Amino acid sequence: MxxxxxxxxxxxxxxxxxxxxxxxxxxxxxxxxxxxxxxxxxxxxxxxxxxxxxxxxxxxxxxxxxxxxxxxxxxxxxxxxxxxxxPMGPGLVAKALMAHGTAEQCERLLPGLRLGQLNFALGYSEPDAGSDLAAVRTRATRAGDEYVIDGAKCWTSNAHWADCIWLLCRTGAQDSRSRGLSVLIVPLDHPGVSVSPIPTHDGGRLNEVRFDGVRVPAGNRVGDENAGWQVVASALAVERHVQFPPKRLRRDLQDLVSWLEKTGLSHDPVVRRRLSELAVRVAEVEALALALLGEIISGQPSAVPAAYHKLAGTRLAQEIARSAMEFGSSEALAKDSDIEFMWRQAILETVGGGTSEMMRGLIARQAFGLDSKG
Structure with missing residues (x-):
């Protein structure tokens, strides 16, 4: 190969x-x-x-x-x-528009996405649904040529500076699960939209986005009504190869080595052995990323390779950061130092883009044929 x-x-x-x-x-x-x-x-x-x-x-x-x-x-x-x-716009949003959008939507939105002038946030997770997107409760009710939206999204990245939100909402009955969802494009400056900060423990910001009687044209729906699950799934399938780049881990490891050299710990044989182990793990994740890329280029199903890659990579991000604390330097616990920040940030990686538990569940079902009863 x-x-x-x-x-x-x-x-x-x-x-x-x-x-x-x-x-x-x-x-x-x-x-x-x-x-x-x-x-x-x-x-x-x-x-x-x-x-x-x-x-x-x-x-x-x-x-x-x-x-x-x-x-x-x-x-x-x-x-x-x-x-x-x-960015979500030129990637996930644009490719979903090409596959499911109307000619008018593509003509209106793709130029701004291509030029980096139009920025999107993803409106998926909710307070009561978490990562179970089939349980989404934010509702869009058809009223003539418009939809009226009520509900809330949370843990939404970049909503405080994006232009629009790619909103997964319920247009069918509440118990319709994935069969009753639609995707709407909602400008974030529309009346009735409010964005509030959710501080994260790495010093960053996620957001809660609330919708209170927000009206958008029916022409802002992407795909058929109640077919939003297919729109979301197809978009994710073509973006997996760029969401968790492995060179981030190589940089993490190099930053750890540089820090160890400054603290005088880099010559300790126990430390050097641990670094060797981490270097092998980084190479493994790089191999998984390239294998995933190969699957996508060849048009093969990529959900399972992507889950393996995401699970291995985000766990390793935590292990690299945690190693600094295991080596015993007090600076590794000093708030706002680069090495301590690495640890706080790495924890979030196992949540964003699908939790580690979701990745394990996907692998169990699709790779090993197990279900919740198995």
Missing amino acids: DFGFTPDEEAFRGEVLDFLAGHQGLNGYFHRGENTGDGVRKVYRALGERGWLSLSWPVEFGGGGLSPAYEFILWDEMAYARVARP
Whole structure:
């Protein structure tokens, strides 16, 4: 099995590294600092100007028509440089629009997404539903040519600076589960929408987004009414290769090594053995990421490889950060030091994008044929 990249893909990596040289210090991957949202939006616009937010879009939609490997390289290097994570708009939202949206929706929204001028937050999780999206209760009631929305979403990333929310809401009966959901595009500055902060223990911010009689045109629905589950599932299926880039872990390990050198612990044989073990684990996650990329490029089902990769990668992020505490330096517990921040942040990675428990459940069902009774 050949895990290598083509000469053209490696040449693109060189272009990405040149671009990143001008954006050092942003730290937008973790959103550390009050103004990182502004910086990240500027980065997205700069990427859009280069056509890098639409690398794998079909040419007929204004994209580059390139392999998903180009997206993987871009966001892997962005993660290593700590500059930014992949935006939801040009990725998940745009690809769902291409598959399920109307010609009018594509004409209206895709140019802004391609250029990094239109930013989306994902409105999935809810206070009473958590990660069980089939239990969503936020309701959209049809009223003539509009939908009237009432309810709330929580733990919503970037809603305080995004332009729109990609809203999964219930249009069928409450007990219809996944068969009664629809996707609506809702501008976040609409009357009746309110966004409140939810502080996270890494110093960042998630949000609660409430909808109180919010009216949006029926033309903002993506796909058929009550077919939102298919819209959401198909979009996630094509974005898995960029959501958890493995070079983030290589950077974590390198930062740990640099910290150990400063503290004088790097020559301890016990420490060196543990670092060797972690280096092997990083290589394993990189292999899982490349295997996942191969599945996506070849058009094979990728849910199980993606779950393996996400589960292994986010657990390893915690283990790398926790190692600093295990080595016994007091700085590892000093609030707001870089190494202590790494630990607080790594905990969140096992929740975002599907909890570790959800990943294990998916693997059990789809890879091993087990169900909740097994």
